[in-house]
Amino acid sequence: xxxxxxxxxxxxxxxxxxxxxxxxxxxxxxxxxxxxxxxxxxxxxxxxxxxxxxxxxxxxxxxxxxxxxxxxxxxxxxxxxxxxxxxxxxxxxxxxxxxxxxxxxxxxxxxxxxxxxxxxxxxxxxxxxxxxxxxxxxxxxxxxxxxxxxxxxxxxxxxxxxxxxxxxxxxxxxxxxxxxxxxxxxxxxxxxxxxxxxxxxxxxxxxxxxxxxxxxxxxxxxxxxxxxxxxxxxxxxxxxxxxxxxxxxxxxxxxxxxxxxxxxxxxxxxxxxxxxxxxxxxxxxxxxxxxxxxxxxxxxxxxxxxxxxxxxxxxxxxxxxxxxxxxxxxxxxxxxxxxxxxxxxxxxxxxxxxxxxxxxxxxxxxxxxxxxxxxxxxxxxxxxxxxxxxxxxxxxxxxxxxxxxxxxxxxxxxxxxxxxx
Amino acid sequence: xxxxxxxxxxxxxxxxxxxxxxxxxxxxxxxxxxxxxxxxxxxxxxxxxxxxxxxxxxxxxxxxxxxxxxxxxxxxxxxxxxxxxxxxxxxxxxxxxxxxxxxxxxxxxxxxxxxxxxxxxxxxxxxxxxxxxxxxxxxxxxxxxxxxxxxxxxxxxxxxxxxxxxxxxxxxxxxxxxxxxxxxxxxxxxxxxxxxxxxxxxxxxxxxxxxxxxxxxxxxxxxxxxxxxxxxxxxxxxxxxxxxxxxxxxxxxxxxxxxxxxxxxxxxxxxxxxxxxxxxxxxxxxxxxxxxxxxxxxxxxxxxxxxxxxxxxxxxxxxxxxxxxxxxxxxxxxxxxxxxxxxxxxxxxxxxxxxxxxxxxxxxxxxxxxxxxxxxxxxxxxxxxxxxxxxxxxxxxxxxxxxxxxxxxxxxxxxxxxxxx
Numbered sequence: 001x002x003x004x005x006x007x008x009x010x011x012x013x014x015x016x017x018x019x020x021x022x023x024x025x026x027x028x029x030x031x032x033x034x035x036x037x038x039x040x041x042x043x044x045x046x047x048x049x050x051x052x053x054x055x056x057x058x059x060x061x062x063x064x065x066x067x068x069x070x071x072x073x074x075x076x077x078x079x080x081x082x083x084x085x086x087x088x089x090x091x092x093x094x095x096x097x098x099x100x101x102x103x104x105x106x107x108x109x110x111x112x113x114x115x116x117x118x119x120x121x122x123x124x125x126x127x128x129x130x131x132x133x134x135x136x137x138x139x140x141x142x143x144x145x146x147x148x149x150x151x152x153x154x155x156x157x158x159x160x161x162x163x164x165x166x167x168x169x170x171x172x173x174x175x176x177x178x179x180x181x182x183x184x185x186x187x188x189x190x191x192x193x194x195x196x197x198x199x200x201x202x203x204x205x206x207x208x209x210x211x212x213x214x215x216x217x218x219x220x221x222x223x224x225x226x227x228x229x230x231x232x233x234x235x236x237x238x239x240x241x242x243x244x245x246x247x248x249x250x251x252x253x254x255x256x257x258x259x260x261x262x263x264x265x266x267x268x269x270x271x272x273x274x275x276x277x278x279x280x281x282x283x284x285x286x287x288x289x290x291x292x293x294x295x296x297x298x299x300x301x302x303x304x305x306x307x308x309x310x311x312x313x314x315x316x317x318x319x320x321x322x323x324x325x326x327x328x329x330x331x332x333x334x335x336x337x338x339x340x341x342x343x344x345x346x347x348x349x350x351x352x353x354x355x356x357x358x359x360x361x362x363x364x365x366x367x368x369x370x371x372x373x374x375x376x377x378x379x380x381x382x383x384x385x386x387x388x389x390x391x392x393x394x395x396x397x398x399x400x401x402x403x404x405x406x407x408x409x410x411x412x413x414x415x416x417x418x419x420x421x
Numbered sequence: 422x423x424x425x426x427x428x429x430x431x432x433x434x435x436x437x438x439x440x441x442x443x444x445x446x447x448x449x450x451x452x453x454x455x456x457x458x459x460x461x462x463x464x465x466x467x468x469x470x471x472x473x474x475x476x477x478x479x480x481x482x483x484x485x486x487x488x489x490x491x492x493x494x495x496x497x498x499x500x501x502x503x504x505x506x507x508x509x510x511x512x513x514x515x516x517x518x519x520x521x522x523x524x525x526x527x528x529x530x531x532x533x534x535x536x537x538x539x540x541x542x543x544x545x546x547x548x549x550x551x552x553x554x555x556x557x558x559x560x561x562x563x564x565x566x567x568x569x570x571x572x573x574x575x576x577x578x579x580x581x582x583x584x585x586x587x588x589x590x591x592x593x594x595x596x597x598x599x600x601x602x603x604x605x606x607x608x609x610x611x612x613x614x615x616x617x618x619x620x621x622x623x624x625x626x627x628x629x630x631x632x633x634x635x636x637x638x639x640x641x642x643x644x645x646x647x648x649x650x651x652x653x654x655x656x657x658x659x660x661x662x663x664x665x666x667x668x669x670x671x672x673x674x675x676x677x678x679x680x681x682x683x684x685x686x687x688x689x690x691x692x693x694x695x696x697x698x699x700x701x702x703x704x705x706x707x708x709x710x711x712x713x714x715x716x717x718x719x720x721x722x723x724x725x726x727x728x729x730x731x732x733x734x735x736x737x738x739x740x741x742x743x744x745x746x747x748x749x750x751x752x753x754x755x756x757x758x759x760x761x762x763x764x765x766x767x768x769x770x771x772x773x774x775x776x777x778x779x780x781x782x783x784x785x786x787x788x789x790x791x792x793x794x795x796x797x798x799x800x801x802x803x804x805x806x807x808x809x810x811x812x813x814x815x816x817x818x819x820x821x822x823x824x825x826x827x828x829x830x831x832x833x834x835x836x837x838x839x840x841x842x
Contacts, residue, residue: 227768231579
């Protein structure tokens with residue numbers, strides 16, 4: 001697959017609104033779901049992300065989403081080529097997520113490898129969670145679904161559950177994906193901590209940024225976490241589980257866009273999700289009227305606590321009911337009439353420490369590196385933005401350097417409140 | 422490559438003493454090195470290992486070693502099939518070791534993939550290090566060569582040094598090897614801690630073994646180390662660096678047999694080597710006359726100290742001179758006029774902790790699992806053997822559970838002396 005690095009594969013052609021019906025109308029699965037005459041399909045390009053073409057296609061029967069990879073980074077342009085094969089890994093990931101955490105990822109209807117094209121479930125009336133968080137809307141079950149999704153994919157994609165031949169074959173398959181992990185490796189773990197070319201940040205942050213970059217202990221720890229990320233195949237991770245990769249209604253939560261999926265650390269997705277909730281929390285004073293602020297921020301903190309606790313609870317449940325891989329086998333514990341709870345709790349504490357360190361790094365990169373969060377970015381008053389971003393950066397620093405002080409969810413939430421004040 | 426799992430590939434035929442000259446006489450590189458009429462070559466089968474055919478072939482010009490994988494585990498028989506492709510990984514490993522730690526692995530002259538056959542340098546007058554340790558012979562530079570070999574292969578096979586595309590392609594290549602890591606995973610990390618079918622141990626150890634297997638904390642930590650081993654691609658490791666994989670004269674040290682090579686933890690080889698030195702140390706009272714015992718044991722401890730210190734020193738040297746990968750880039754440290762020594766020392770402490778935990782596990786498996794060490798196994802007096810093995814098992818337990826108490830080499834050596842007394 002490395003052969004695709006240069007861009008287009010044979011016969012690849014980017015979809016267009018005008019030609020989509022003609023190109024996909026002959027695909028039985030797609031035609032049946034959309035219904036009616038393909039020439040009459042309503043096709044809208046809605047890709048507002050950084051990397052791909054995304055269309056919503058509606059016909060007499062229903063709607064589907066068509067997502068096609070472009071051979072370059074959309075937000076930067078053709079000067080930054082990106083291999084089309086990432087769509088293959090997105091497809092592999094969607095299929096595995098459907099099995100490991102049913103009902104959360106969109107259902108896949110059709111996959112065309114050469115066209116780097118996936119036709120999948122149209123989530124409706126779901127909207128991107130980040131928009132809801134900026135608007136101050138609550139989502140029932142948010143922490144629960146995200147926490148359980150992280151626990152289920154972490155556990156069931158690891159050798160706690162999978163057979164070793166199956167898991168190792170999968171690691172081999174995903175090792176063909178080099179370009180996508182390389183983006184995470186530099187953008188997330190390294191670029192925030194020096195003046196990388198594509199970085200940008202709010203001008204008023206200059207002093208705070210200089211202090212962060214002067215903290216050698218912080219940078220050493222961030223790089224230690226990069227080593228854990230880049231040389232770790234514990235489980236298949238989503239790899240980009242921020243609030244733009246979650247769609248929600250008032251009471252339904254779905255996780256989309258696993259094109260950054262790879263085998264990686266069990267705690268990575270959890271840490272990234274929590275980081276994005278924390279950034280929503282810190283940015284609220286710019287988005288809420290004072291009378292609504294406190295209650296909504298309290299709700300976000302509840303979501304974080306719920307997410308962390310559900311992760312642990314679900315991981316414990318799977319530990320006791322689905323531990324069928326080579327790791328921590330029952331032969332060493334239950335079969336010798338010994339409990340394995342201590343082993344599970346010790347592992348969970350390590351996962352929590354890792355999650356919080358990844359969380360802190362994500363809080364930094366979204367303010368200092370290339371791809372920022374709308375939560376902060378849409379705050380036009382840069383002085384206010386910098387003030388809120390500073391709280392976020394400082395809490396992130398504390399989490400990277402000293403995660404084990406915040407193993408209890410209430411300690412983590414108290415830390416967020418302290419920085420907010 | 423998984424297709425080879427069942428055993429033989431097309432055209433594979435095991436070599437025999439009588440036919441070896443006819444089969445390899447036509448291979449230019451081999452014929453030139455051996456010299457003379459292949460029909461007159463002196464061919465001796467010397468494989469005393471667990472897995473392969475090994476021949477020494479001598480002619481008018483010189484000698485070579487011919488190593489061929491068998492499609493089953495030699496020490497067990499055809500009932501335990503083992504894929505021939507392990508010879509491919511041994512070849513890949515030898516080539517990479519030659520580049521990363523020149524002059525230590527045997528030079529490769531010829532590789533035949535279909536025959537799972539490698540023709541390589543005949544090491545002479547080298548003998549297996551374990552025999553020398555049992556005989557009480559010293560080897561100048563032993564700790565230095567092993568420590569530096571571990572540091573060089575660890576560093577230069579990681580993303581501290583390699584480019585990410587090169588390293589990740591290599592991880593993909595090695596992910597085809599499932600059967601060999603599976604042996605290590607069960608035999609080393611799990612079997613010692615329950616009554617696995619192929620286990621055996623000295624009868625007088627019953628009580629000690631029951632106590633070990635009753636230590637849930639120990640087992641949890643051993644499994645945590647298994648998770649670190651099985652889901653870790655930090656660097657290409659030798660994978661089986663015991664004193665039977667080292668050949669030596671009085672002043673030359675070479676490392677052979679990397680057929681258990683895989684991408685794994687940077688500290689694994691170091692830990693396994695130190696474990697084997699410690700087992701040589703504990704077994705000495707059965708092999709030495711009392712008047713020679715103390716001095717020889719003191720020498721072994723010196724070797725261990727030298728090995729650990731040389732690992733650190735060489736790792737530090739490479740850190741400062743060859744840090745060209747994505748990890749801990751100079752952009753974050755030196756280019757910002759900040760030292761990176763603290764980051765290096767922190768990483769080295771973590772590597773030391775991991776090495777000592779792997780060391781303790783190796784000390785257990787060699788006494789409790791399938792493949793034992795001659796150091797203990799050749800002690801005919803089982804009461805004495807059990808007494809010495811008990812010291813070894815208890816020190817191993819302490820190292821697995823509490824490695825960071827022995828980060829200083831002198832603390833580790835003091836611990837060995839304390840258990841010996």
